Amino acid sequence: MSVWKHRLIATSFALTMGISSIAHAALPIAVNGDELPSLAPVLETVTPAVVSISVSGTKVSNQQIPEVFRYFFGPEGSPNGAGPQERPFQGLGSGVIIDANKGYVITNSHVIAEADEIIVSLNDGREYEAKVLGSDKETDIALVQIDAKDLHEVKFADSDQLRVGDFVVAIGNPFGLGQTVTSGIVSALGRSGLNIEKLENFIQTDAAINSGNSGGALINLRGELIGINTAIIAPGGGNIGIGFAIPSNMVQNLSEQIVEFGEIRRGVLGVMGGELNSELAEAFGIDSQNGAFVNEVMPDSAASEAGIQAGDIIVSVNAKKVNSFSELRAKIGTMGAGKTVQIGIMRDGKRQTLEVTLKRGDEQNVKAKVMHPALEGALLSAADKEPGVLVSKIERGSPADQNGLEEGDIIVGVNKTDVANLAELRSLFETEPNILALKIKRGDSYLYRILR
Template sequence: MKKPLLVLSALALGISSILTPVTATAALPLTVNNQQMPSLAPMLEQVTPAVVSIAIEGKHVSRQRVPESFRFFFGPDFPTEQVREQPFRGLGSGVVVDAKKGYVVTNHHVIEGADTILVQLSDGREVNAELIGSDKMSDIALLKLEDADNLTEIKIADSDSLRVGDFAVAIGNPFGLGQTVTSGIISALGRSGLNIENFENFIQTDAAINSGNSGGALVNLNGELIGINTAILGPNGGNVGIGFAIPANMVKSLSEQILEFGEVKRGVLGVQGGELTAELAETFGYETNHGAFVSQVLPDSAASEAGLKAGDIITSINGKQIQTFGELRAKIATLGAGKTVTLGVVRDGKEKTFKVTLRESSQAKVKADSLHKGLAGAEFANTTSSDGVKGVKVTNLDERSMAARYGLQKDDIIIGLNRQPIRNLGELRKALDKQPNVLALEVQRDNTVLYLVIR
């Protein structure tokens, strides 16, 4: 049986009109038989200015290695690889979350590979945007609008308080048509296992979703942001009434981490497990199958330090119930390293609580190939040296790479670039975004500090 296609690129929740048109002179609500009829118009008038359209331009770069026979015939100066650039354009949506500072949240896949990002506001103004940071694994990106004033921001709701059946309204830019609104309900919560992103805890809605709406807003009837639209389930990229949004609480946590660190400092609990079946629940003295079953607690982890054990059933995080192991994984990962959380646990049929301080993921690594050609072949991660110095550590290095030729070594810690302190990957990425012609890397190697010049 053919599986339905998950359409990801440039998608968002669109909105099909449910309102009766009124004339420009009709400022009052629509009335029938002298009774006021319900309308979303007053709420939308306040919210829609906070939803923007995003247009990007970039280049897809492909590299093909040139056969050695070419160099034999054309000489040693003949290039070792052939580089091709293919221009592309894309459309999406975004949401203003801080009007004073000009911050806009969208999806990572909306701006991935973009060289230029142009944001069109609801009043028609066009503003250039700078990428502050993004996280591919959760599909969130944070932009900053340049020289923009008189912005409208959207208030962020507590998405953990959502219930299936709550009304939801989606706002975005489907097919590049311009701002469009659709309505529906919350169809399901805590959706995961869709292989759309690495960390999935989606809100599912039946509000119409179409291409171009990725990064748009899913709001409640109070006009508060409850999610960022990200994907649809459909055979041909069109709406079939199954759309997904990233919960607002996840968006808020990820955005705050990007602002503070330039990246997402992913939290790690240190457990392995799976979904809780009815049979497992009965075996371990639990009455429902809502929760996350812990099959193993990793040694020297946050979970083992807090006292969690294999066979525990985690039922809540900070007092909010969780439905699946996928939801547990996504929420823990996006809460951030260093955060202390309270876990509700059922052990041997009895309810317990544990306070756990999350560790930082050791998998928070970045390949340097996309940062600068002179750093190609190296892999970086944030670190803190034994004497408390923060920087970017070379965790892996291809000995035949360009970075190795310039003298970079495994376990080197980059602490500065062009006389500018570097304390984390976000700062390194931001410094390299300026595209300096020469990199003067300040490197701590063992107990010495040295400079490596990369051109």
């Protein structure tokens, strides 16, 4: 008998009994000899692998001190009156054990950010101090480790197999209440453009997710991990049925890189592009409007070496459909450098598959004009021993030269956002701000150059 028939029979039974009768009668545990449907058997195997995480630490902030009060703070303040202030903080979140033998726990990067102490609390009451193995701010994923025995783990599911309408269950620690379970469905797939993270390819769900659920598990009805809960849209501060989770395939790729290298070695395809719309689809004689349109292929990139061309439409990665450029960027950006992937493209109305070996994003020399016209004439590469992007070469008289860039400059920020590598710089340029203020380290000094 189907789950829906079970529910219909149970509902009909309750209605025919009447409200007053139900108050005095035991509800049935079975209908026609079959047990009533329940998520309890699945949850009994999964909930021991979902943990609560509490963090504490101090944050340093520079606060402007009004002139009239500076006397009370002594002469050590900076000339503009900004004094570093250490403020203690505490936070709560959730996590998921993905390797019981090694004690690996996956959570959100923002849950453990700047924490001096991380305490993982198991469902059975045990508590352990955790150490951070690695994290990735661009996807909001972190991996920590505890030294404990008799742990339970959750197996990864293939998130590319999800469909809108699939039943899901969210498990976490909302508002510090302790482990809480909610259920719902997959509301949408491939959500991006929310400006929550830099690489966005979210699963959207109506399963209730609230503050403290961050880093918790989103599972299917087989008890497999399909996502890590990360964010909600909550105009009033509470759940309104719009929650987001990072797909398990992305999580698995990133955690494997952290385990192997202790860091994320992000793969880069080397294309610039945008979403495929109806006008482009008609112009290129394509019926579908799903895919990533390639505007430009970067020289000496993985894409150019594999034969991808401007005007191609990327429709799949490893035989899995790609619906948008944002989805392509998120999938490629969470695969490791050196990985070989099968890229499906549409060219001249015909389907082709190309084999591409991804390059590491911070090891490429990139002609800066592909990022912004005002940088034409500059060659960019990874800074050697510090975060940032090195200006390794400048053509005299070029736009980059005229905008005041010099060979040896290190770009460390754009507007108010820090930049650690080429991938981050490219991502910021793709937001297309009207004015770009590059923060540059030149020798021991810092300066800004404005690009228009």
